[in-house]
Amino acid sequence: MIQRTPIADALTYLLMVLGFFLLIGPFLVILAGASQTLQQINSVPFHFLPQDRFLENASAAWSRANLGSAMINSFIMACLVTVGKVALSACTAFAIVFFRTPLKHFFFWIVFITLMLPLEVRVVPTYAVAADLFQPFRLLISALTGIEVSVEWNLLNSYAGLTLPLIATATGTFLYRQFFMTLPNDLAEAARMDGSGPVRFFVDMLLPLSRTNMLALTTIMFVYGWNQYLWPLLMITDPAYKTTMMSLSALLPSENSLPDWNITLAGSLIIMAPPLVIVAVLQRWFVRGLVATEK
Amino acid sequence: EKAKFEFWYGLSGDLGERVQDACKKFNDMQADYEIVCTSQNSYDTTLQNTIAAYRAKKQPAITQIYDAGTLDMMLSGAFVPAKKLMADNGYTIDWTNYFSGIANYYATAAGELNSFPFNSSTAMFYYNVDAFQKAGIDFKPETWEEVEEAARKLKAAGFDCPLGFNFDTWQMMEQFSAIHNQPIATQGNGYQGLDAELVFNKTKFVDHVKFFKKMVDEKLFVVKTKQLGMDIVPAFTSQTCQMIQTSIADHGTIGKTLPEGVKWEVAMLPVWKGTQRQNSLVGGASLWVMAGRPEGEYKGAAAFLNFLATPEMAQWWSTVTGYIPVTKTGFEAMKANGFYDKAPYKGRELAIASLTYTPTSQNTRGIRLGGFTQVRKEVSTALEAIFMQNADVQAELDQAADRSNAVLRRFEKTYAGQKLN
Amino acid sequence: MEKRAVFKSWWLPILFALPQILLILLFFYWPAIAVMKWAFTLEPPFGGVAEFVGLTNFDEVFADPFYWNSVAVSLIFALCGTCFTILIGLVLAIAVDRRLPGSGLFRFLYILPYAIAGPAAGMAFRFILSPERGLMASVNAAFPDFWNPAKYGAHALILVIVIFAWKWTGYTFIFLLAGLQSVPRSLTEAAAMDGAGPIRRAIDIQVPLLAPTLFFLLVIMMTEGFVGSDTFGIVHSTTGGGPNHGTEVMVFRIVDEAFKGLNYSGASAQSIVLIGLIMVFTFIQFRFIEKRVHYK
Amino acid sequence: MADIDIRAVRKSYGKTQTLHGVDLSFASGEFVVILGPSGCGKSTLLRMIAGLEEITAGEIAINGRVVNRLEPRERGCAMVFQNYALYPHMTVAQNIGYALKVAGVSRTERETRIEETAKIVGLSEYLARKPAALSGGQRQRVAMARAIIREPQVFLFDEPLSNLDAKLRVTMRAEIRKLHQRLSATSIFVTHDQIEAMTLADKLVVMNKGHVEQVGQPLDIYHRPASIFVASFIGSPAMNLFNTRVEVETASVRFGGVQVPIDPGLAASLRGRDVTIGIRPEQCAVSLDGSGVRATIDFVEELGSGRVAHAEIDGEPFAAVIGEHMSVRPGDRVGLELPSSQLHVFERDSGRRIDMKINSSSPHPAAATSTLAIVH
Amino acid sequence: MADIDIRAVRKSYGKTQTLHGVDLSFASGEFVVILGPSGCGKSTLLRMIAGLEEITAGEIAINGRVVNRLEPRERGCAMVFQNYALYPHMTVAQNIGYALKVAGVSRTERETRIEETAKIVGLSEYLARKPAALSGGQRQRVAMARAIIREPQVFLFDEPLSNLDAKLRVTMRAEIRKLHQRLSATSIFVTHDQIEAMTLADKLVVMNKGHVEQVGQPLDIYHRPASIFVASFIGSPAMNLFNTRVEVETASVRFGGVQVPIDPGLAASLRGRDVTIGIRPEQCAVSLDGSGVRATIDFVEELGSGRVAHAEIDGEPFAAVIGEHMSVRPGDRVGLELPSSQLHVFERDSGRRIDMKINSSSPHPAAATSTLAIVH
């Protein structure tokens, strides 16, 4: 469009730069702080320029909060959540969208009611379930047959416990459902005419076609998994399973010592890095996948 | 193959590392058991995690529960009483050897210990002698009147924070009430029944808070909390504040952290002039052995507890931390070998003195109230409102008492029919 | 829209849905039933026989002024968080949608905060907006007590809202940008032909046409603010609900009441109230996701 | 190569009935075109034959075997979808070969057959491309190839040309015809484009609102539309239709103030009945001397290959094709001759054609008087 | 009412050039139709006139004033978009009145004018509806009203009829024509439908690949296409074209094994040159007795209103319109007469028409021999 509006353009840039400082500014402050010495970071006024101490600070943070194993744990947790969620949601959405069964609506509602109720809201009893996974079945069996079974499976302090309850929600299923709904009916019908059954259709058509969605979901779920806070805090007591989010408090300047926020910030930067990288790398698909389906 | 068992504790930082040392010593010393010690970061998360784990049947064999959680534990039925454990495993312990002030807190009405006193402490008054000298203060602050005077002088001498305090009720309410022989709750602070009611809003404590409020208004006392960026101990060790009240447990840390050459002293908590000082309350935590573990673990647990109770270990523990020895013999032995005369440890004997200042009264035996963590939180929230947001002292404390009573009533109902033993 | 369902097997869909359904039953419905049970009894902290008390727990919850305080705090948090994220996101989306040179880079950058965990952001902001160091120290030096979240509940609430808004603005931004870009170009061109300048077009054409997206985000952000996993994390890692309950959001209060206060029953009652509230949200959202305020 | 019988087939979606009892039968190798306006149920019928849609009532038989309960793949039909429904993530070769792959045909055989088929539709050079990199016509050919490779007994086409531009449609039309000649499978082709219908069909089925309006050879239908609907739907410019009444005495109908003569026998039997008379624009003669119905020219459309004069008669638009060298301009008064042999007469209420002899292609026996038949 | 001058206008998107120097000028009040295949740059040109697209090079002047750097709203053009671009959240009245509202016209005046305009397009009863509740034709009218109300000097239409069904297109075509007669603003109408082009245009511009191929009156273009492209693009069925060589001695071209006579003067000047000869299907006479070019009928398309015989001659398809009563069937041998007066001759390499006289509508002076002109 022909537009001779230098004022509007200038205003636009102004807004965008303002947005930059608002949204990226905090990163810059963290970066600056994380690379300064103790004196620099505690000086008033604050120096916004990054210095050269980042590596020292980072390694100090690394050992203080024992980030090595925490990063590995967080990574494993995030990956398991991602993989589990992506796989299960695709299957469930397939069942919900592509079949005409009386259970369809039951499945739909049973799954989608969970959409808005994050773990935080039901964390107390979930903990109890995680501690004794088979309890419901034992109760069921003893109620039905009167036989007391004594199998137990405790998920506390395990990767399964860290991830399974998080996988049990509907976000991904919903995303897939929305995507599947946008696929032309003809596609499935063409496959059907070609002699393909449901499983083949799922493997040959749906999975390859939902790549974008998968990447979007991967992004969301990795971020979600990595950033879990309350659940690990409650269910992990064994330091071997500590995640990065649990290390946060260890990163804070300890009560009786120096306010070494430079170390804290360096540590927090390390903790933020993996999801940041994932979002930055996958953002194209993330945006496309989200927008194409939710909208 | 060593029998493994778990021990959860609530100390962190320097003190936490000392616990690890103790565990290591135990593991190195014998070949039958292996103790796995895990820090849960703080006292309250330890209680919280222990309960959650117990509900999940994943409780540790031993857990460290702070004073405030005592009644919650006692009524839980989730533990093996200390005496029984030791008897079952063939250890003979001289239970009378524990300081009665300490034992009272953790024992049944019949005087039988449910848990092992481990890291016991009491609150003390710390002050910076150098600053006192600079301000020309030539007395030791033993009464609050003197503290006020000292604060004024310090202020006049240019010290911004003569006395720093936070909203921890342990010093401010519990210890204050004990040494002034004031009740916190009826029924002997709960010892005589679950139907106790909180009365701290009708005692000298109220005046004490009002006094603090006045001091704060005059900028003589200053609030120092973690949220504000610096808690009282760092405020003292960084010489920002010249007087604080905190646990004797911090004695070691303070000594280590204050710059070389700075002169400081520890004293018993001040009392109001004309008050007959009573013994202070024991603080810290005790070790509980959880029920429902395999038999083998109890052997290890008993061995560990026995190990901790040996005079050498007791002395080591009191040396590397500020915690007081919990047995009379331990204390005597340390006194005898001159421990308390030497520089970094000098003054710690005052904690024992404070604890044993008088025989215990109704109000100084201890506190046996259910859900006391919540009560503490109510009171400290009230203090926060009073000191940060200028709320009315009496109204806030009344409200805190009401809310705390609701907590007690719920507790009473929850354990309806249970007797305090 | 109902998909033309094409496959007819009855057992295959069950097989496909089973893993997730099982997980959901186990980790969602079973706990949800437990919450119910606890809410109507007095659950002893360590377990054991619990006395049925009817609605007492609910009565206590509703009688507690701090509960209502937490409802108010939650509402303020969610509402303000929602408004800020959507408003800032909208302004930025409109700016980026003008496709001036370089706007692609801004688009890339704006989404990044979404990656950050609430608690991690909280910790960083504790430094960034700390009253004694960093940015605000200078301000406070000039105007004492201008900014002190440890002291003033309002400041603390602003602090946690800022953190929330910071993290989620990138998210709303992306949706709004996509919404803007799906407004047919010919409409803005038609408006240009009709004589409307850029700002006029934004107000008259673009924003009204974003109504479905705006509504969608409104619901999403409200629920995120109410119960999102960041909400707890941010509050827990920055203010711990204080000062004096100033930032005690509902979720935080529930966790605190259950695990610190050992009042599982009271917490369960609160959970149920919260779940009820969210159900209402969910219901509204579903009605609108399926048939939103579509113009066409 | 299979014959198809459709017997009293109905389709309901929930409560709304979409097909109201369709009876049709197609001979082996026939090229059938189903024509009708949007929403009349063409696709539904096709999809029921394919097995993609449940049959609510009635029967469909292929080669004498009732297929109601058979899966699509068991029916031996191949289908070309309107938007082709190519698998976007597969190459052309994979698209074409997918049915074989599903059927477990060996890799080598598959490749040979893919190549052969691609050659037939002229896609040999594009086998490695993805559909997104093809033009509309090429995509269409992939869709065809995908159907051809299966060597089906029945070809089903659901408006396969409607997404193409005009030029390509003409080409593809010719190709489909050729293909049909080569493979001579029974083909059913759904469209709502009449040129396609007229040019492709051996047999034309005209549908409207879930009913079959007329079945027959294309020209037959053009010249003897069985109903007002068919008359107005087929032919462009559309047939001129006007409502009037038969005057028995003069054996004529009144139109534009003039009496237009009709067959006296017909007239007699229509005594006083409301009828609709139709005449195709190319069948009325326009003369400048003004005999016949008088009209004022509104405008003349110059199509290059011909000219259409538009007028208004009795308040209704009227079109007539005029000769290339006749000079008429807007405003001219002209006369329109309506040859009585070219008039179509329809009963107003039922919309049915009224004719002197019974139309042999009518599926139902005539239910009228001896001289008069209402063609169904 | 404004004249428009387009001078050497070019448009590039990045490196690819879309318009390669377009020169056109339209008189005030003229109805110009721009016709061309998809992607040839029609919309681009229109949007440049509207001010929606930057002009890469050249000038556009409206009423003598160069508008290159003016914003859309300053140019006095109104545009009707292909998909109408109605504001979905505004009522019909608000849609129509939006331009006035932006211009700050008072509420009462606005309402009067909205009502007037709505009356013109017959929308008075729909003013309170939202566009979603309108039919295609009604939407189209709203789009028109929105343009009309501004009383623009120039009307721009970008394929406004292409989303309508065939029947409605005919109606809307008539309405647009009427409207133009009433308002007589300069109108530029983009389409790729030739019927629209032929029936609407005062002046027709045929574009191809970013070039103007021919400008002129519609019938002129139909009868004297300036290039092979125009010849093949205009007319349906398309003009038959065949490549051949001129034999000067016999003044003829060879086609289908027969010598087809052409104008001797023309023949002389074309000595030995490669030419393409064209003839429209409706201009070749088909006879059963077999005089003329001999061909075997492949198939006959029965369109109802006419018949087209398809044959192959020299390996190329050939179509001829045949009379209604002539009975030819596939396989018949027939003779095709190609009247020399109806032959179109094009230079093979340039694709340009070769004619005996200089075409007066050509914008450039002829650059050929005295007797021979290549029409641009």
Ligand SMILES: Nc1ncnc2c1ncn2[C@@H]1O[C@H](COP(=O)(O)OP(=O)(O)OP(=O)(O)O)[C@@H](O)[C@H]1O
């Ligand atoms: N799944 C369905 N549920 C309800 N009604 C349907 C369904 N599918 C089609 N219909 C209805 O059945 C009728 C016939 O639809 P069909 O698709 O067969 O029409 P069509 O003749 O193919 O039209 P078109 O030319 O537009 O493709 C329509 O009115 C349509 O709305």
Ligand SMILES: Nc1ncnc2c1ncn2[C@@H]1O[C@H](COP(=O)(O)OP(=O)(O)OP(=O)(O)O)[C@@H](O)[C@H]1O
């Ligand atoms: N924004 C753009 N960037 C790059 N190329 C473009 C852009 N817009 C149009 N084009 C190209 O310019 C050419 C002309 O486009 P234009 O839209 O003018 O065609 P058109 O003649 O209107 O075609 P249609 O009949 O399909 O509307 C096309 O090849 C198109 O791909």
Ligand SMILES: O=P(O)(O)OC[C@H](O)CO
């Ligand atoms: O700091 P400690 O270990 O002395 O404990 C203090 C209080 O007793 C905690 O409740």
Ligand SMILES: [Mg+2]
């Ligand atoms: Mg259809």
Ligand SMILES: [Mg+2]
């Ligand atoms: Mg275009």
